Amino acid sequence: MPKTILAIPGRKVAVPRAFKRVLQVVLGSGLASLVALAAIMANGMLVGKGTALQAWNVWLMFVRRPDIEMTALLTSAMTVLVVYWMRDAEKSQATS
Numbered sequence: 073m074p075k076t077i078l079a080i081p082g083r084k085v086a087v088p089r090a091f092k093r094v095l096q097v098v099l100g101s102g103l104a105s106l107v108a109l110a111a112i113m114a115n116g117m118l119v120g121k122g123t124a125l126q127a128w129n130v131w132l133m134f135v136r137r138p139d140i141e142m143t144a145l146l147t148s149a150m151t152v153l154v155v156y157w158m159r160d161a162e163k164s165q166a167t168s
Contacts (some may be wrong), residue, residue, distance in 0.1 A: 073088045073089070073090070074088070074089045075087065075088055075089065076088075076089045076092050078091075078092050078095070093152055093153075093156070096148075096152045097145065097148040097149045097152050098148075100144075100147075100148030100151060100152065101141075101144040101145050101147075101148045104144050104147070104148070105131075105135045105144065108131060108134060108135065109127075109128075109131045112127050112130055112131045112134070113127045113131075115127075116130075
């Protein structure tokens with residue numbers, strides 16, 4: 073199985089390429105859910121009706137929906153695949 077370098081602060085680790093891509097998809101989905109949390113919290117503060125706990129509960133109900141989870145995972149997966157596809161296409165054009 074081909075290996076690639078995973079850059080972790082302070083060191084570099086050789087990992088299987090598939091593991092690195094899965095990790096990138098999970099991180100992308102996690103970041104998207106944090107952005108949703110920030111938007112829900114900001115909405116709660118701007119409207120002035122509700123508490124941080126209520127916003128947290130709304131966010132949990134939102135991110136636990138299967139359609140939302142799958143949309144986030146598919147979007148992240150397609151983003152990772154397109155970035156690698158474009159990078160590989162640029163590399164092949166540079167060598168020819």
